[in-house]
Amino acid sequence: MRFIPCQLASPAGVLPVGDDWIFEPKFDGYRCQLVVWDGKLRLFTRNGLDWTERLGRSLPESVCETLDCAVDGEICALDKDGRPDFGLLCKALSDKNMPLAYFAFDLLACSGERITSLPLHARKKQLAEVIPSLGIESVKLVAHTSDGNALAKILLSKRWEGVMAKERNSPYEPGARSPAWRKLKFTRRQEFIVAAWRADKKTGALKSIMVATMDNGALTLRGSVGTGFSVRQRRELADFFSEHSPLGAPSTQLPVKGDIRFLPPTLIAEVEFLEFSSSGRVRGASFIGLREDKAAEDVQHETFFSDTTEKIAQPLAA
Template identity: 30%
Template sequence: MKKLSFVVPMKASTSEPPSPADCRWLYEMKFDGYRGIAIKNGKQVELLSRNRNSLDVRFPEVVTAIAKLPVDRCVIDGEICALDPKGRTSFQLIQNAEEGTVPIVYYAFDLLFEGSNDLRTLPLVERKERLDALLVDAHDPVRPSVYFDRDVAKTLTRMRKIGAEGAIAKVRDSAYVAGSRSADWVKIRFSLQQEFVIGGYSEPKGSRSGFGALLLGYYDKDRRLIYASKVGTGFNDKTLASTFRLLQVRVRKKSPFAPFELKRTRWTRGPLSKVHWVKPDLVAQISFTEWTDDGSIRHPVFLGLRDDKPSMQVVREPVARAK
């Protein structure tokens, strides 16, 4: 019997959200964590990130719970999340998950293989029904992602009020197309977040240690790194120290940013002695309030580093807000 293997995750697009009255769609929470593909082959379980990096050691409680599922072989798509005291997923909190200081949940939202059956061409609703049946007696921290298709507008409003990051709208009859960014899945954001590449950092001021702010950018269609903003908030002593250690081994003399874009920023007003450039391979998750007309972001806050996305894949994401 052929061993089940990794499936490149299907991704949601940032297209215009569907009308809440359109009955072709169902909705579920947009989780703020790490995408995780769980693969069970008999007694062997693997938990892999979207980049196929192993998460087994970091989240052993998820691996143990998947191993106890009443099926010999399966592949599940889901999100590994840390929960704050109000039960909301938090990317900042998951940075401390190794220390066992926060509760972890694996929200399973799709079943790709069950036994020897490849389910990816089945309608989404059927895959979810099979997934719910498989997880009916699942052990924590594995839980099914709850979806809804009634009172959509009211439910989205309630989700926004409790501080959820957003929702994902999915076509009820959609197939699972591995590796694609499909218009059948659409992100609906209540707040703005995305990944940015770190291209440098400034010197700290006052009593602050490590660095003052990170210089952030994204890649355009010509593979140029476009400067977007600096971020100096959202750090604690631990994340300042750990991020600074990673920056120090990446220092370089030349700016990685596109020169024309960098000229628009205040970092080139006067000498650049207080800015250190780095190899642009670190990716940060950032929340912010809006994009400005000149291509910058306002009120950025650092949420954490991502090791599950290559820096060259970081682009400016179109904004699709809930109606």
């Protein structure tokens, strides 16, 4: 069984309402596809990379040979409160003793046959039968609800990343960013392209990074990030960036000044920030970690949830 390209969600500022939608938590981890074929388990990133060796530590090498399936979900590292934490997941990439959990929210193939054309509610019904039959403690079935407003308020109180809204009768659209799936983020946090970096003149360690998004095929500068790095990260990232820094500036000129070392637009950073300025720059930005599961063309300016919880759910415009 081959990897099936992942369906992607469209950013949203409010949750849709109505009987056509179901809602589930948005997880703070790496999107992964769990494929079982001939009793063997493999984990693929959203770009189709086989990361079984890197992230499959909590999975058995084999399961029931009669159960061939492809499951869509997210692999996470959990904090002491059982909440997914992307920062911990970044640490887990280099610490194989850290346990991981896989949260399954969709079923793409069952008994060796694709079921992506089935409506979401039918796929989830089969998923609820498949996950228990796998018998893997670290693989969890993601629950869903028809009350998005109530779920959002619960997740807000527990400081989760956000909530997902999905059309219950929609098919799975491999490789598409579909309006049938909508992601609403509570915290102002998103991925940015690392466009350039500055080194400390005295130590040579990383001082800050310049981040950007890809809008209409061109890089748009979104500001500077100088906090959130540990002393070790500043040293290691400076070495890493030095290996990737080209001699000249990128073909798309960015409005930056000073001792800047440009990078090819391939490195992705997760950044938390207070707000966007009127000119579209991040304020109060803090580095969370580098992402290896996303491509630069997927990094766009995102919409975030209003701080007013009473405005979580609104009807869709006609």
